[in-house]
Amino acid sequence: MLFFSFMVLTPLLPLYLSDTFGAGKHTIGLILSGYTLTALMMRSVSGYLVDSRPRKLVLMVCYGLFAFFFAGYFVTGWSLVLFALIRTLHGAPFGAATVANSTVAIDVLHPTRRAEGIGYYGLSNNIATALSPSVGLYIYELTGNYNLIFLIALLASALGVCINATLKLAPRELQTKSQKLSLDRFFLVKGWRESIAMVCYAYSYGVLATYLAIYGKERLGIIGGSGLFFMILSAGLILSRLIGTRTLRQGKIVHNAALGICISVFGYILFASVAKPWAFYGSALIIGLGNGHMFPAFQNMFINLAPHSQRGTANSTLLTSWDVGMGLGIVVGGALSEAMGYGAAFYSAAMVNVFGVIYFFWQVKGNYLRNRLR
DSSP states (O other): OHHHHHHTTTTTHHHHHHHHHOOOHHHHHHHHHHHHHHHHHHHHHHHHHHHHSOHHHHHHHHHHHHHHHGGGGGGGGGOHHHHHHHHHHHHHHHHHHHHHHHHHHHHTSOGGGHHHHHHHHHHHHHHHHHHHHHHHHHHHHHHOOHHHHHHHHHHHHHHHHHHHTTOOOOOOOOSOSSOOOOGGGTSOGGGHHHHHHHHHHHHHHHHHHHHHHHHHHHTSOOSSHHHHHHHHHHHHHHHHHHHHHHHHHTTOHHHHHHHHHHHHHHHHHHHHHOOSHHHHHHHHHHHHHHHHHHHHHHHHHHHHHSOGGGHHHHHHHHHHHHHHHHHHHHHHHHHHHHHHOHHHHHHHHHHHHHHHHHHIIIIIHHHHHHHOOO
C-alpha cells in the first residue's frame, strides 16, 4: 500500500504538470525532485529514530502523515507553487515511513529465514512499484481525471495505516542511554561503497520511470503502452524474486547482487540504443529480472554490515542512496531531455548503470566480504 500509493502517481505527475500548468521538461524535473530531496533529508533522521524509539509508534506516526498529505493534492490545481510545496513536504513522511516499515518487517522475521524474508518483503514493494503505474495510467486513459488517481492513492495509503495498526511487536531494549551522536548513527559508514553503487542503479531507474510515459508518447507514438511496460517489468520482478529467494536462503547474496546488476545493465542499454516498440517492452522484462535479483541482495548486504542495534540506520542508508540516485535521475534527466532530447537522458541512464556494474566488482564485492558481520 505504501509503494502502490506513491508509484500510482509517479508516471502521471509530469503529464499533470504539463497539462494543468504548461510546465516545461526542466521545470517538471525540478519540481518533482523536491519530493526526493525531503525524503532524502528525512531518511537518516528516521533511521536514528527507529533505532532509539518504539518502532511501531514511529511507523504509525510517519505512515499516518504520509497518507494525510495525499489529501493536499486535490487543491494543487490552484497554483504551481502550491503543488511544488505540497509535493516537496510529502517527501518527508514517505522517507520516514519506508525506513520504519522495512525495519519492522525485518524485526518480525526469524533470523534463520531473514535473507529469504527480505526477498519476499522486497517482492511486495516491487510488485506495487511495477503494477501501480499501470493502474494509474489505465484509469487516467479511461477517465482523464487526475483527482480520481489522487483519491485512489489516498485510500491505498489509509488502508496501509490500518493494516500496520494490527502489528504486534515484541518489546525491545531502546538504545538511548547517553549515546554519543556520531555519523554512524545516521549513516552506515561501512556501507559507503554499497551506497555509491546503489545511487548509480537508482539514477537509471529514476530517469526511466519519470520520463517513460512522455517519451513513449512523443518519440514512439505509444499512448497506452506505458502501463504495459510496467506490467512486463512487474512480471520480470516477480519471476526473479521467486527464483532469487532460493539462492538468498543458501546465503548467495553477492551472487544474487552480481547477477541482478549484470542483467539490468543490458536492459538499460537496449532501451537507450533502440527506439523501437519491441526494445521498449523487451527492456522492461530485462530490467525487471535484474532489479528483482539486485535489490533484496543489496538490502541483505546493508543489514549484514550493521549490528542489530543499527538495523534502522542500515535500512535508511540503503533507501537514502536510492533517493539520491532517483533525485539525480529526475533532475539531470529533465535537464538533458530539455537540452538534447530524451535519447540523451536515457543514454546517461545506461552509462551510469554501466559504471555501477564496474564499480560493484571493483570495490563493493570485496568491501562487503571483508566487513560483513553475519
